[in-house]
Amino acid sequence: MATILSDRLGGTIPSTMSDLPLSIRSIFEHAMKSHPRKQIISRDGAQLLRFTYAEFGKRVGKLANALKKLGVKPGDRVASFAWNGHRHLELYYAVPMIGAVLHTVNIRLFPDQIAFVLDHAEDDIVFYDGSLVKLVKAAHALAPGSGRRFVQMGASPEPFEGALDYETLVADEPETYDWPEIDERAGAILCYTSATTGDPKGTLFSHRSTFIHALASGLADSLGMMESDRVLPIVPMFHVNAWGTPFLCLLVGADFIMPMERLDPAGVIELCESEKVTLSAGVPTVWLAVRDALRAQNKTLPHLKRLVIGGSAMPKSLMDDLNALGIDAIHAWGMTEMSPIGTVSHNISELANDPAKQHEERYKQGRFCPIVQWRLVDESGHDVPPDGRSRGELLVRGFAVTAKYYKNEEATATAFEPDGWFHTGDVCTVDEYGYLEIVDRVKDFIKSGGEWISSVEVENILMGHPSLKEACVFGIPHPKWQERPVAAVVAREGHEVDEDAVRAWMADKLAKWQTPDRVLFVDAIPRTGVGKFLKRDLRETYKGLFEE
Numbered sequence: 421m422a423t424i425l426s427d428r429l430g431g432t433i434p435s436t437m438s439d440l441p442l443s444i445r446s447i448f449e450h451a452m453k454s455h456p457r458k459q460i461i462s463r464d465g466a467q468l469l470r471f472t473y474a475e476f477g478k479r480v481g482k483l484a485n486a487l488k489k490l491g492v493k494p495g496d497r498v499a500s501f502a503w504n505g506h507r508h509l510e511l512y513y514a515v516p517m518i519g520a521v522l523h524t525v526n527i528r529l530f531p532d533q534i535a536f537v538l539d540h541a542e543d544d545i546v547f548y549d550g551s552l553v554k555l556v557k558a559a560h561a562l563a564p565g566s567g568r569r570f571v572q573m574g575a576s577p578e579p580f581e582g583a584l585d586y587e588t589l590v591a592d593e594p595e596t597y598d599w600p601e602i603d604e605r606a607g608a609i610l611c612y613t614s615a616t617t618g619d620p621k622g623t624l625f626s627h628r629s630t631f632i633h634a635l636a637s638g639l640a641d642s643l644g645m646m647e648s649d650r651v652l653p654i655v656p657m658f659h660v661n662a663w664g665t666p667f668l669c670l671l672v673g674a675d676f677i678m679p680m681e682r683l684d685p686a687g688v689i690e691l692c693e694s695e696k697v698t699l700s701a702g703v704p705t706v707w708l709a710v711r712d713a714l715r716a717q718n719k720t721l722p723h724l725k726r727l728v729i730g731g732s733a734m735p736k737s738l739m740d741d742l743n744a745l746g747i748d749a750i751h752a753w754g755m756t757e758m759s760p761i762g763t764v765s766h767n768i769s770e771l772a773n774d775p776a777k778q779h780e781e782r783y784k785q786g787r788f789c790p791i792v793q794w795r796l797v798d799e800s801g802h803d804v805p806p807d808g809r810s811r812g813e814l815l816v817r818g819f820a821v822t823a824k825y826y827k828n829e830e831a832t833a834t835a836f837e838p839d840g841w842f843h844t845g846d847v848c849t850v851d852e853y854g855y856l857e858i859v860d861r862v863k864d865f866i867k868s869g870g871e872w873i874s875s876v877e878v879e880n881i882l883m884g885h886p887s888l889k890e891a892c893v894f895g896i897p898h899p900k901w902q903e904r905p906v907a908a909v910v911a912r913e914g915h916e917v918d919e920d921a922v923r924a925w926m927a928d929k930l931a932k933w934q935t936p937d938r939v940l941f942v943d944a945i946p947r948t949g950v951g952k953f954l955k956r957d958l959r960e961t962y963k964g965l966f967e968e
Contacts, residue, residue: 441604442631455673462506463680478595483514485593494519499543516608528949534559550576604628614948622826633820647673654702660760685713703731735883753785759820808851866895887915
């Protein structure tokens with residue numbers, strides 16, 4: 421290692437510092453030594469299981485020994501198909517710490533997509549929660565000759581012939597493991613995108629990038645997690661590692677609370693109350709429902725102080741309503757390709773004397789984390805100024821940003837520049853205070869009569885309507901105007917409102933040319949596996965709307 425480093429120094433003087441690898445093992449060992457009595461709490465059926473970090477560490481050791489006995493070697497891919505639960509967390513540490521790669525499969529993909537990612541990743545073993553057995557069997561039926569082995573975690577409503585039982589597998593194994601030293605650049609966790617277009621694309625995170633991301637996301641102006649926090653990640657662990665919280669929690673020593681499949685408002689509220697949750701994270705959909713439930717019950721969550729919301733834009737009304745409930749709603753943005761944290765929205769001292777401006781800035785996606793480099797470029801690839809008005813596509817690179825897709829040269833050539841800059845596909849502005857605001861996805865901009873309409877801007881307006889629960893705006897081909905915006909909306913339960921009333925309500929909030937030509941009431945808006953609107957499905961469904 422010393423010789424290799426010397427070759428890179430180019431005549432500069434070598435430091436005296438050690439060159440220990442940045443690894444998931446170092447997070448684990450720190451947690452075991454510094455926070456052995458902190459808690460990991462997990463739903464398991466109708467009960468809550470509680471483990472100290474020390475007890476969790478022993479289970480991780482037993483699992484590592486079981487994996488070795490199953491023949492898992494460094495570099496092998498091991499899939500998880502699971503909710504946020506303690507066994508899933510054990511896989512998060514045991515698999516990469518023996519040198520293998522954990523592939524966290526999105527449980528909300530269709531069976532053919534699940535079969536695709538299992539094949540593409542070349543997974544040999546799949547660990548699945550028993551409640552998900554039907555999906556696992558459906559995906560396996562599409563590749564019956566794969567030779568994969570399956571391990572079931574927890575009770576199941578039906579059998580899966582040949583599947584091993586997790587608890588039986590680890591029961592008699594030793595509680596300690598002789599962990600190998602692994603190169604920090606080795607693959608650790610494999611995640612695939614939620615596939616809004618085409619097949620899912622893989623990002624293979626390294627031990628190094630995972631460690632750096634955990635450090636950066638823990639900063640006070642990022643997620644700001646502390647040892648005293650009790651953390652409830654509603655964002656799934658199959659969605660970019662629950663935004664890194666399984667590693668950040670153990671790094672700082674916070675109590676980690678896992679809800680399993682109980683993501684309904686009653687289940688979330690129950691855990692927040694009984695476990696005195698101080699910090700949570702999730703997509704807007706979940707928290708819109710929780711907000712409505714709290715209002716209906718005329719109650720608050722006095723222990724919940726901070727709530728990180730990302731995955732899609734947080735409606736301004738949701739932020740205001742949560743703040744009124746005593747919860748600091750923090751807007752964040754990132755992508756699978758970024759590990760994922762890119763920006764987090766906090767107040768800055770420069771605006772301390774201007775509360776109104778501070779509040780306005782907090783609606784935006786936030787300021788960049790120090791491990792992310794960024795550029796805004798126009799259609800010609802030229803940089804645009806960070807003046808809060810000039811729009812450009814956001815390009816990023818950094819210490820926890822991937823430089824290519826896993827085994828996918830075609831997608832890599834499309835999305836990445838030769839020098840590593842990644843095209844996010846987001847059209848944004850950055851203002852003079854450093855706050856990023858996503859105007860729209862490149863593919864979701866609506867071109868109407870020579871003018872560009874931001875679907876996100878119109879959605880934010882609609883989400884302020886008191887009778888609307890959700891709103892999704894998309895462009896439909898138009899014989900005169902090229903495209904016109906259409907809104908698909910879901911009404912709140914017990915509210916009566918019609919299309920004309922919604923359009924009239926928008927009259928003084930949007931220019932006429934920005935206002936959707938149609939407001940379509942639907943029972944549900946189609947979504948990806950991580951809760952984002954599937955606008956391509958809506959565009960396909962209503963593509964002939966203006967041909968009549």
